[in-house]
Amino acid sequence: MPAVIRTPIDNSGRLQFADDLFARRHRGLGSPIANQWIWRLESPYDPDRLRHIATGLAGGGLSRRLHRAKLPGARDLWTNADREPSIELYDDTLPAAEIADWLQERHGDHLDPHEGLTYRLTAINLDDGTSVVSLLLAHAVGDGGSVLDAVCRASRGEPLRLPPVPASGWDRLRAEAADSRAQWRAVRDWATARRRAKQDGTAARATKAPRxxxxxxxxxxxxxxxxxxxxxxxxxxxxxxxxxxxxxxxxxxxxxxxxxxxxxxxxxxxxxxxxxxxxxxxxxxxxxxxxxxxxxxxxxxxxxxxxxxxxxxxxxxxxxxxxxxxxxxxxxxxxxxxxxxxxxxxxxxxxxxxxxxxxxxxxxxxxxxxxxxxxxxxxxxxxxxxxxxxxxxxxxxxxxxxxxxxxxxxxxxxxxxxxxxxxxxxxxxxxxxxxxxxxxxxxxxxxxxx
Incomplete structure (x- = not known):
């Protein structure tokens, strides 16, 4: 069996392809996409515990700010947003029958990776003695793997730190020029691999009939x-x-x-x-x-x-x-x-x-x-x-x-x-x-x- 092909991890903080598509949606190219994680507790929520988690999230990898690249071809950059924790704990009690409507409303809450507003932690108690916690997250800043890691880190008080804020002046332009060259090399490598795929007959696997x-x-x-x-x-x-x-x-x-x-x-x-x-x-x-x-x-x-x-x-x-x-x-x-x-x-x-x-x-x-x-x-x-x-x-x-x-x-x-x-x-x-x-x-x- 052929070996599994692993792409080297890019830990530069530059946006990946999926990040870029999701971030553009927050700029108006389609509806933004967000993931909502929900915890159902058997008792009323603990405000101190939730504030601890929110503080951990605010200093970690989910709390990101997008920095737009100035040089054509270079990718935008993620850094830690370092905002105040985004948390809202409701004092009123929600009828349990209305939980779906409440979660639907929370899913529509505003998020903006360009301003560092990337998640919202909210909680409310229900009239049956239980409670529900919602963590809404812009998909641009986190998929399943990253949110699992970030919440676990917040629980331990070990937030993930991203690369520093981009340099200014010539240092920033040099960094963006290097990334732009790397992007063009990726296009060239794709074209070479594509030609080889056509020669050995595997290129046909890349296309599918329209649905x-x-x-x-x-x-x-x-x-x-x-x-x-x-x-x-x-x-x-x-x-x-x-x-x-x-x-x-x-x-x-x-x-x-x-x-x-x-x-x-x-x-x-x-x-x-x-x-x-x-x-x-x-x-x-x-x-x-x-x-x-x-x-x-x-x-x-x-x-x-x-x-x-x-x-x-x-x-x-x-x-x-x-x-x-x-x-x-x-x-x-x-x-x-x-x-x-x-x-x-x-x-x-x-x-x-x-x-x-x-x-x-x-x-x-x-x-x-x-x-x-x-x-x-x-x-x-x-x-x-x-x-x-x-x-x-x-x-x-x-x-x-x-x-x-x-x-x-x-x-x-x-x-x-x-x-x-x-x-x-x-x-x-x-x-x-x-x-x-x-x-x-x-x-x-x-x-x-x-």
Whole structure:
């Protein structure tokens, strides 16, 4: 088997390609994208503990400020923002039945990496004696790997420090000139690898036929539509048992579930039977200062495999997808990402927006204890929601729709977390809840929906 190809870690603090795309959204090129991590506690929140965590976050790698490069071709730079902790502890008590609406409102809270406002920690007590904590984070400054690391560091009081504020004058220009040259070398290396890929026949793997969508009934009121987001919790042991009975792992079960949901809403290409599911995989390493280090594998599940619920076959297919991702070299990338990153906003804004994945399925099977118990020792579970902030129906149409899903295991309880960018196929939250409860119920799971 060919060796896994590892790209050297860039710890310069310069924005990675994904950081750049997410940051541009905060400048107006589309709706900003934010991740929301949620802790459900069995008792009222501890304000002193949350202030301690917020202080740790304020001095760490998630609290970043973006410095725009002045020299064409050079990448922008991250440094620590060193702002006051962003925390809001609500004094009033929220009815437990309104928790979903409260979380939806928090997901829309303003974030701006250019000003160093990159996260918001909020908490509120519920009328059933429990509480909920929300950590909203601009995706530009942190993916799953970096947020896990940052919260654990905040718990220990060991924040990650980024490279210093950029030098001024000629020192800054020299540093940016060096980065610009490196970017152009990356474009040249891509072109060389691409030519070799064409010669040995692997370049064809870099292109795919455009996605074709079935016709749908238009949303009756697209101007009022907002992206539905939901959390469903259930027993971890039962889920694990169900997965084993069908010959697979919980990850294979998760892939089957989200692929089923794509089929149920008729969001599958009409020209083939396979259902595409994107599988994010963290490449984060200790001491990593990159904001986004996630890579994405793609598994395409045949419809007959879904119909049989053959989790052993899905496990085999997903393992092969991870191997392909690990072996993928620069010659298989269809676009020189360094060159895309050089384009100014005005040019990039005129280019067609690439379609989002039909489904992003992120599985977090084991959370570190420092993360799980960061907000309180009596944590019931951890949940997570991702997606476009305050997105309109047109925003969803622009990216081609799709769903974003996380599966998060917190000891005895697991959450399936879903966001649907489907104005026509998933018109509202009630529809999404019904869809998910029916799907999970068909696997024998008893579900509690937030």
């Amino acid at each position: 074709v969508y079935p016709r749908t009934t238009p949303n009756p009121d697209p101007h009022a539509w907002r992206m539905p987001r939901m959390i469903a919790e259930f027993d971890t042991e039962t889920m694990t048992k169900v997965a084993a009975e069908h010959g697979g792992s919980t990850n294979a079960w998760f892939i089957n579930v989200v692929a089923d949901l794509l089929v149920r809403i008729d969001h599958v290409p009409v020209d083939r039977g396979d259902v595409p599911v994107s599988l994010p995989m963290s490449d984060f390493q200790p001491g990593d200062v990159r904001a986004n280090s996630t890579r994405v594998a793609m598994v395409e599940v045949p419809r007959d495999v879904l119909d049989r619920r053959d989790l052993a076959e899905i496990k085999r297919l997903s393992k092969a997808a991870y191997i392909r991702l690990g072996q993928a070299g620069p010659g298989l990338v269809p676009v020189p990402l360094a060159m895309m990153q050089m384009l100014p906003d005005a040019v990039l804004d005129k280019l067609p927006q690439p379609p989002a994945a039909a489904c992003m399925a992120s599985n977090l099977p084991q959370l570190p204890d420092e993360y799980r118990y960061a907000m309180g020792e009596d944590v019931r579970l951890v949940a997570g929601l991702a997606g476009y902030q305050n997105a309109t129906a047109q925003d969803a149409y622009d990216v081609g729709g799709g769903i974003i899903s996380w599966l998060i295991q917190s000891g005895p309880r697991t959450t399936l977390n879903l966001v649907a960018a489907e104005p026509d196929r998933v018109p509202d939250l009630a529809f999404l809840k019904s869809l998910v409860v029916e799907e999970l119920g068909s696997w024998g799971l008893t579900v509690e929906v937030w």
